[in-house]
Amino acid sequence: MTLTLSAEERTTAAGHDGKAMAMRIVAESARLLGAPRLIQIASTHIDGALYHGDSGTLFAERLVEGGAKVAVRSTLNVGALDLMGCSRIRLEEPQRGMARRMMEAYRQLGCEQSWTCAPYQAGHRPAQGSDVAWGESNAVVFCNSVLGARTNRYGDFLDIACAITGRAPDYGLHRPENRHARLVFDVSDLSPFFLTSEIAWPVLGSLYGREVGNAVGVVTGIASHPGEDALKAFGAAAASSGAVGLFHIAGVTPEAPDADTILAGQEPEAMVRVTPDMIMTARARLSTATQAKAIDAVAIGSPHLSNAEFDLLERLIAGRRLAVPLYACTGRHALVALEQNGRRKALEARGVVIVADTCVVVTPIMPELSNGVLMTNSGKFAHYAPGNTGYAVLYGSLADCVESAVLGRPVFTDIAA
Incomplete structure (x- = not known):
């Protein structure tokens, strides 16, 4: 042309x-x-x-x-x-x-x-x-x-x-013609409790990216809007494990009031029916240090932490002292709220290392360790950290990450898919 x-x-x-x-x-x-x-x-x-x-x-x-x-x-x-x-x-x-x-x-x-x-x-x-x-x-x-x-x-x-x-x-x-969905990613066989948990969205995104590559798909089986932080986590993981530039969720994202609309009346080229076993496998893939008895650091904030995620982090720490550093990556826009009422100083006093303007995966911040173990709740961090930092990775929820940082060893909450 x-x-x-x-x-x-x-x-x-x-x-x-x-x-x-x-x-x-x-x-x-x-x-x-x-x-x-x-x-x-x-x-x-x-x-x-x-x-x-x-x-x-x-x-x-x-x-x-x-x-x-x-x-x-x-x-x-x-x-x-x-x-x-x-x-x-x-x-x-x-x-x-x-x-x-x-x-x-x-x-x-x-x-x-x-x-x-x-x-x-x-x-x-x-x-x-x-x-x-x-x-x-x-x-x-x-x-x-x-x-x-x-x-x-x-x-x-x-x-x-x-x-x-x-x-x-x-x-x-x-x-516009390239934004129509070509396949369906159906999660209706997964438990509602799992789908409303924070841990679900990076795992689902990682699986989605592996399954669809760079194709445009529509996710079905989501009962209600999971919130922007969940969609952020899903998209980041999908763009890391695959080459996803656009996804739709029926009844949630703006171009997909329902699956039929975003499929533009066409039969899907493929149907991926997600099973609990597929979720277990996808979740396991996010960890490379499965036998670790201790952790050296926690890193969260890829994509950068929102104000709501900082609020949750504060509630989970609940005034306790962390045994290992927790690197919280964010943008300078979030620092405005953190500087109010001494919130940033309180977090830093507990062992949180605020990282602004950058993140631990793209520039050297964490100590160099030959056998370091990093825990994260980010599907994107889990994908890139081993190659970029040299640390082996454990994936868990934000609550898991905080408890592990307090104790200095891995703690996981089992949420069945």
Whole structure:
């Protein structure tokens, strides 16, 4: 398919400044993707500001030198440093300096200093049906599925190019016909008690991602809205174990008032009937340290903790002292509530390590241990932590994580599926 650019887009691309470079990146990406045109976007969420090497810093600085500025609202995903000073980052020079330069370059480009993987918790909630260009897998799937806005999974550097031009390729999940469900993921055989538990949603998401890959499916058998934190956990796990960019839940998410509507009158290409045995297997896959007698740390907040999750964390700790550190990752937007009435200081006095602007899986924060064991309630942390941190992982509910942190050994609550 031939890409057609508007006269304005052609003129911009022919220039020699930072915006011209960005337009050429967007246009060439559109050609490679087979998009017929570029579309205007309402906002972006930038994943490319996380330091992975000097080339990313130099790219951002070149855009700044070319006078580029974002044309639409652009929030930033996590960086490599905790600029709020909540936690100690073990990143050494020269990498530390390059990471700081990178974060500064994105500030100069006009991006909001949100530094969170959950911008939808920080007030960035595009309208249903609007086109945006978001990076960061959990943010993308939440934006598509829960908010009903339209985005593909935009990778590093294409995201900021879209932000500067205010354009994105017209393909994939921007197109309504590609948002219909093709398969059904039926959970009606699972117990209502399990489905209303916190532990269910990362497990279900992990299983869903493995089963559907990058296909669009609809979940059936959910009796009521489980809450945004549950949907956040489901989407993050599904985007980690698979390549999910959009899911629907019949009667819950905005584009799926019922299964028939989102299937657009078509028979599903596949039907996945989830059984309790499938849940047991999926839950077991989230742990790699099954024989551990002790734990070295707990990490929660992937995606970043919401205010409601901090409220629950405080209730579960109930004034007790933790035997091992509990790393609570969040965005700076959540610190406002934590600073009130001494809440942050009280949590830190109990052994909680607040991590802002980043998380323990993308930058070195936890101590280096040859046989370390990390416990988490996050399906995304469980998926990435072994490779990114070197720690073996145990998966449990938030209540399990707190009890384990208090005792220094694994504690699990058995909730049958």
